[in-house]
Amino acid sequence: MGVWLENHDEPGALADSIDELSIIAVNFRKFTDGRGYSSARLLRERYGYKYDLRAVRDVLFDQLQFMKRCGFDSSALRADKGIKLAAHCLNLFRQAYQASIDTNGPLFRRRTS
Numbered sequence: 001m002g003v004w005l006e007n008h009d010e011p012g013a014l015a016d017s018i019d020e021l022s023i024i025a026v027n028f029r030k031f032t033d034g035r036g037y038s039s040a041r042l043l044r045e046r047y048g049y050k051y052d053l054r055a056v057r058d059v060l061f062d063q064l065q066f067m068k069r070c071g072f073d074s075s076a077l078r079a080d081k082g083i084k085l086a087a088h089c090l091n092l093f094r095q096a097y098q099a100s101i102d103t104n105g106p107l108f109r110r111r112t113s
Contacts, residue, residue, distance in 0.1 A: 004056075007035040011042045018043075023052040026072075031058045037070045044071035044101050071101040 002023035003014065014021065024043060026036040036055060043049040055067050056076040064075060 002052075005039060007033050007039070009039075011039045011047065014043070014049075015047050018047050018049050021049070021051060023054060024049065025054045025056045025076075027056055028058045028063075031060050031063060037066065040067070040070040040072055041101065069101060 002021055002025065004025045004027060005011065005014070006027050007029055014024070026039050028036045040053055040055075043053060049071075052073050053071055054074045054076060055063075055072045057078075059067070059075045059077050061077075067075060
């Protein structure tokens with residue numbers, strides 16, 4: 001079972017049933033609206049969601065790596081975008097400065113350890 005979460009919906013509303021959901025789709029109505037990134041972080045870090053978190057609707061190439069860092073597992077690209085370039089965009093940067101879902105600490109701490 002899965003749910004469609006609008007960018008203005010509160011992720012905490014799913015807290016009681018979070019372990020029963022095999023997929024949560026977060027709708028990006030416009031690529032300029034960043035609330036979906038916050039929803040992804042909250043779902044992963046605060047509510048412990050462990051299954052497929054998917055970004056849907058107005059998803060562009062340059063957002064993919066940032067979505068991955070916020071906790072998204074998959075994306076449904078806009079219809080006018082090709083999958084081959086998407087795979088390349090996911091690996092544009094080898095290192096990130098900030099800590100995130102996919103990185104334990106900031107770069108300066110990772111370099112000294």
